[in-house]
Amino acid sequence: MNAREQACWLALVFESRLSIRTINDILVIWCKQLKRTLGDLFAADSREWRDSCHLKDDFIKKLERAKEKLVAQAFLVEQLQHAGISMMTVLDEHYPKSLKLALDRTHIPPILFYAGDVDILKYPTAAIIGSRNASETSLNFTKTISQYLASNNVNVISGYARGVDRAAYEGAIITQGYTTVVLPQGIRKLSQAQLRSLQPKIESEKVLLLSQFHPDAPWMVSRAMERNKVVTGLAQVVVVAESDTKGGTWDGAIGALKQKRLLFVRQSNDEDTLPGNKLLLARGGKSLCWPTTNVNDTFAPLFETIQSLHQYQRDAAPPPSQLPLMTIDQE
Incomplete structure (x- = not known):
């Protein structure tokens, strides 16, 4: 273009x-x-x-x-x-198919800005979401599961906020794995310190920076909520580390269920400390017990599910409401 x-x-x-x-x-x-x-x-x-x-x-x-x-x-x-900074449009062949399968024409971003290797989005993906003020147990869970998935070539998607988002990012880069950061603001609104930290990872083609907003758009609560639809829409599965019964993580998890995303939820022996998690499990979320004595036994079924869904989405036809956008360059 x-x-x-x-x-x-x-x-x-x-x-x-x-x-x-x-x-x-x-x-x-x-x-x-x-x-x-x-x-x-x-x-x-x-x-x-x-x-x-x-x-x-x-x-x-x-x-x-x-x-x-x-x-x-x-x-x-x-x-x-x-x-x-590059841009892709909803009509481009490399625009993420999973996003088109998840979002209707009212919500799908016409443009995505990015820095890094966009082919990272072709890998199996898992979004990890959770509270900005998560407990140490939830943060340890997040880092461990992020490391496990990234070491198995799963693209870990997060929102780069403090708390669970940042723990997911850090867990992925520790293993030199792939991770996608979806911003709640314009891509040029990152601080210089953030850019200095991200740039080497972007250049090494391990980190993809993504934003659906105007490059100079500041952070707003409404943008963070809209960003959450992209975080979960890009993923085959969504993992909830810690959620209350309201707020951004809760809305993101409920939105993921509406997108028909498979939801995995950390389950604790002390359910009173995770009220949102308990309700999400009751709504059909699949349990990931933590703490655990065997990480592989706990996370291997999740990894197998991600791989299976990734293959299914690659082969799936788009819904009728998105068909014109999907096939623009293919007819």
Whole structure:
């Protein structure tokens, strides 16, 4: 995709202020059915937008305002390229299939920004989620299971927050395994200290940095919640280290069940310390007992499940609601 086309994508997705659903509907009609580029879209006039994409007048006005921002978006494309940040669109062949299987057209991000080797997403994947204020027992569980999975070539996905997220990341890199960090903010909003820590791992092609938000978007609670859908959607299974009965981890786990993701939940002898875990087990989560005297016996069935689901998802057909987005480059 050339620089102008990338600028058009940025303008449509981030400057139009249209909903994700409307943007994806435009992509299906304009790019899939009419087989035209977004460069063609912004070269067209409002009458063609209305006739081709069936857009309302207020949507037309938003597109016109986005068109005025194309020069600024072209400059942003140059900045991203200089910083080693790439972008993939929902129509690209290497856009994660698991995400398309998990999210409908209302929620699937039209653009993902990334730094690192995107082929890491082709490995079997497991998301590990849990509290920012998790207990030492939960953090030890997280590091141990992350090390186990990463040493078996499973891509460990986490949100890079403090607590369980960071423990999952650290467990994976200790083994020189693969891990994907999904940010709740723009990819250019990482601190210099964070970038210095991540950069060697990114260059070694062991860490993939991923964000669905505008590169300069700051952290917000709503973005963290939206990010959770991508964390769980990218994974074959989701592992819950520690959850309360409300909050981000709880919502992420319930969201994973709605995505039909298999949920594995740490089970403790003292259930009163893990009220959210207890409820998630009651809702169908599979138990991972911890502490354990035999790590392999505890985690081997999980690893086998991940491998089986990975193979199934590779071969599975997309749902009808996502079919136009899945097949754009394959027909």
